[in-house]
Amino acid sequence: MPGVPSRTRRNRRIAHRPGRRSCRPDWAIVAPSACAQPLAQIRSDRERSTSPTRQYLLRLTCAAVYCTWTVAADTVARGHDGCHLYTRSVAVHGYDGRREPIDRLRDDVRILGNLLGDVIRAQAGDAAFSLIEELRQTAIAAREQSDDALADGLQRRIDGLSVNDLIVVVRAFAVYFHLINLAEEHHRLRVVRERERNGAPAPRPESIAAAIAAAKRSGLSSTEARELIDGLSICPVFTAHPSEARRRTIQEHIRALQSLFERLDDPRNAPSERERQLGRIRERIALLWLTDEVRQTRPAPIDEVRGGLHLVEESCFAIVPRLAEDLATALRRYYPNVALLPGQWLRFGSWIGGDRDGNPAVTADVTIEALRYHRERALTCHETAVEILGRRLSISGRASPELRASIDADAALIPSFARELGERFAGEPYRVKLMYVGERLRRARHGSPGGYRAASEFQADLDILADSLQAAGLGAIVQNGLGELRAQARALGFRIAEIEIRQHREVHTAALAALFAQADRPGYAELSDDERLRWLMEELGRPGRLLAPESVPPPAASEPLATLAAMRAAQAGYGPESCRAYIISMTRSPADILEVLLLAREAGLFSLEDDRTAVSRIRVIPLFETIAELSTCHLILDRLLECAPYRANLAAWSGHQEVMLGYSDSNKDGGYLQSVWSIYVAQERLAELADRLGITITVFHGRGGAIGRGGGPTSRAILARPAAARGGAIKLTEQGEVVFARYGNPAIARRHVEQIVHAAIQARLARTSGRPNRDFAEALADDARAEYRSLVGAPGFLDYFSAATPFPEIAELRIASRPVSRREMRDLDLTNVRAIPWVFAWTQARVNLPGWYGLGSALGRLERDGRETATSLYAEWPFFRGAIDNAQISLGASDARVAALYATLVPNDGNRASFAARIERERSLAIEAILAITGQSSLLESSPVLAQAIRLRNPYVDPLHLAQIALLRRWRDDPPREREARDELLSALLHTVNGIAAGLQTTG
Structure with missing residues (x-):
C-alpha cells in the first residue's frame, strides 16, 4: 500500500543501526520472503521518484502479527539494510519491540493514567481533577527539589481540605495505584515471555528447565536425578490473615482490567478493535472509581472461604498441568531415562475456614461448610474440563477391551443415564466414556447414587482412557488435553486445597x-x-x-x-x-x-x-x-x-x-x-x-508478606536455608494480600510456583562452602535483640506506637473476620497484639520497624575486624546475605521524613522526642552499616529497578500520608458528635489505609 504517512506528534521515528536486531519487533519474526515483493516495488518506485525522502507505508502481516512499517525508499534502493520503524501512538497500533522495556511500561501507565483522568473529570468534575493535579505536581516538585517549603505548603493545603474533598483525593491516588500495579504486573509477564523467546533454546532463568539443566551441568547422574525428583514436594498454604485490604469486588475489577489489558496488548488488533478495548477499559476504570474501597461489614468466615477460593481456583487448576508438563519436558530433554512418575509433588493447603486461633467465629460448622465448598468447586471444575475434552475426543472406534468394559460397567451402574444417552455417539467410545465420567462427577457433587465415591475412582477412569489412547497410537492426545486433566485429578482430587x-x-x-x-x-x-x-x-x-x-x-x-x-x-x-x-x-x-x-x-x-x-x-x-x-x-x-x-x-x-x-x-x-x-x-x-x-521432618514456614513477617523473595529464602535442611519438601503459607498478588493471575501464579520449584532443586544442588561463622551471627542476633527489647519494653512505648501509627484505627478496618488482638484494646501489651496489625501499622507510617530494628546497634558495635567479617559473610553465606538484603528492602521503603510527621501525632512531647529520636538513630546506624558491608553508596544501589520504583512512587504516596495524618488528627482530637459525620470521617480515614497499602504494595 503506497502512501506517505503524516509526521505528527503521534508518530515516532526510530532509526535502524546496521548490525542490530532492532529492525523488527521482538514479538514477531518477519521472514525475508514476506518482504521481498514490497521491497522490489519500492526499488521500482525509487527510480520514478523525484523525492529521495519519499516514505512508503507497508502493512505486513507475518507470523499472525500485525505491525506497521515505513521504509525509506532511497536507503533500500542503495541496497542498505536500513529500515526505519515508525510507530503510531500506542493507542492505535500496539507496541514497538525495539523500544526499551521501561518505555513500554511508561506507555501502559500513560494510557491508564489518561483514562483515569477522563473518568475523574466525568464523575467528580473539573475542579476535583484540577485539585488532584495540583497536589500531584506539588508532591513531585517537593520530592525532586527536596524543598521543605513546598512540602510544608502541600501539608497545609491538604490540612485545609474538607472530608469530602479528601475522600476524592484519596480515591484518585488509590485507584491510580491499583492501575499502576496492574501495569507493572502486565509488564513483568511481558518481559518473562520475551526473555523466554529471545533466549531460546536455552531455558528461561529461574524456570524448572533451568534447574534441571543446572543439575545436568553439575554432573548429577540419572539415579541421583531420580532421587531428587522423588523427594520434590511443594505445598503452598493459603490463609485468611487480615492483611488483604482490598475488597473482593475491587479484586474482581482489577482481574477484569488485567484481562482487558492483555487483549489491548495483542499486536494483531486492528485500530477499531483497539479503540473498542480502550472503551471497555475506560468503563471498568469508571466502575473501579465508583466502587467503595472500604468494606461496610466485617466478612464472615464462610465469606472468606468463598472469596479465597474464588481467587485461587482458576490458578490452581491452570498451573498444575502446566508445571507438571514443564518438569516432564525438562526431564525428557536432560534426563531421558528419568520419567516423571504420577504423584502429588505439587499440592495446595488452606487455613481459610480452618484457622480458629483467636477467631471464635470459625466453628466446626464453618469448617464443614468450607470442606463442602472446596469439594463442590473442585468437582465443578473437573466437570467443565471433562465436557470440553468430550467435545474434542470425537474418535470413532479404536477402543481397548478395558475401555469398552468400563463403559458397560458405567451403564450398569447408572442405567437411567444409559437410557438417556441411548445410541447417541455409539461409534465414539471416548466421547461416551467421558459423558459417563461427567455424569458421575455431577452425581458426586449432588450426593446422588452412581457418583464417584472417591477421587481415586475418577483417576482410574482417566487412566483407562489414557491407556486405550496409547494402545491406539494416539499418545499425543494423552500428553495434551487428557494429560492436563489427569495431572489435575492427581494433584487436586476432589478439593482445591x-x-x-x-x-x-x-x-x-x-x-x-x-x-x-x-x-x-x-x-x-x-x-x-x-x-x-x-x-x-x-x-x-x-x-x-x-x-x-x-x-x-x-x-x-x-x-x-x-x-x-x-x-x-x-x-x-x-x-x-x-x-x-x-x-x-x-x-x-x-x-x-x-x-x-x-x-x-x-x-x-x-x-x-x-x-x-x-x-x-x-x-x-x-x-x-x-x-x-x-x-x-x-x-x-x-x-x-x-x-x-x-x-x-x-x-x-x-x-x-x-x-x-x-x-x-x-x-x-x-x-x-x-x-x-x-x-x-x-x-x-x-x-x-x-x-x-x-525420621523425616518437614519444616512448614509460616511466612507473611512483609519483611517483618518473614516476607521477601521466596526463592532467596529457600536457598538461604541451612545445608542440612535443604530437602526437596517446601511447605509455606501464602498469607493475606500475597494470595491475590501471586495467585490472582494464572500466569503470575505459574511463574511464582516455578520459581519455588527452581529454588528447591537449586538448593539441593548447592555446594556448602565451609561452615558458617555461627558465633559471629549469634553475637549479632543477641545484640540486636537486646536493643529491640529495650525499645519495646520501655515505659510508654506502646502508647507511642498507638499514637504514632494508625494502629487503633486499623482495628476499624473490616478486612477479615479475625480481631486485631486477642484482648480488648485498653488491655493491650505486646504479647497479645497480633503480629499483622503490628507490622501493618508501622508500614503505614513508613517506619517499617519490624523489618530492621536492632540491626543498626548490632552492626554498629563491630570493630574493624568485625566489619570485615560481616563483609565476607555477606559475600559467601546465603543466609547472612539474605538477612541483610531483606533488611535493606525494608529500610529502602521506609521514609524518615514521613515517619517524623506521624510522630507529631503523639501528644506526650517527652515520649515523642525520645522514641522518635531513638528509632531514627537506629535507622541511620543500620543504613550506615549495611552500606559499609555491601559496598554500596546508597540503599538498593544493587537493585536499581526496585530503588527506582520506590522513588517514582513516593511523591504519589505522599498526599495519601498527609491526608491520613490530617484525618487521624481530626478523628482523635476533635471527632464530630453527629454519627453521620463521624462515619464519614472514619470512612475517609480507612480509605487512606487502603490507598497507602496499594501504593506501597504491602500491608502487613
Missing part, C-alpha cells in the same frame, strides 16, 4: 481440664508441664475414652471436639486427604502436643493398638512462634518422641513429622535479626534430630 485446622494450645488445655473434671479428676489446668505430660501418658495408655458415649461434653470441650469430629466426618465423606493436619499455635511443651492426640482419641481420629502400633488419621503439627520455643523446639520434639503413644502415632505416618516455624510472632518477640537467626538455627537442629532418630 486440603483444609488445615489451627487452634491455640490454651484451648486444648482448657478442654481437657473440663473433661478430666467431668470424669472426677479435677486440677489438670494447675499442673506443671511435666505433670501434664504424665497425666496424658497415663490416660492414653488406658482403654476407652474420658467422655462416656452418651455424655454431653462440657462447654470448654464442646467446640474442640466438634472440630475434630468434623475432620473425621470429612475424611469419611470427602476422602482421607480432605482434612488431616492440626496445627497447635504457641506450642511450648510436649504436653501441648499430646493434648491434641488425646482429644483426637476422644473424637475417633486416633487409637492406640499397643505401645508401638496406632491407627491415626490426624497429623499433629506443633507451631513454634517465640524466640524461647524456637531455641528449644528440637528438645521439645525429642522429649515428645520418648513418649510411646506419640512414637506409635508417628509410625502410623511412616515416620514423617511436620514442624511449623512462625516468623511473625518471633519477630514481634525478639526483633528482626534474632527472629531470622533463631529460625535458621531451629532448622539446623531439627535436621540433626531427624537424622539421629531416623
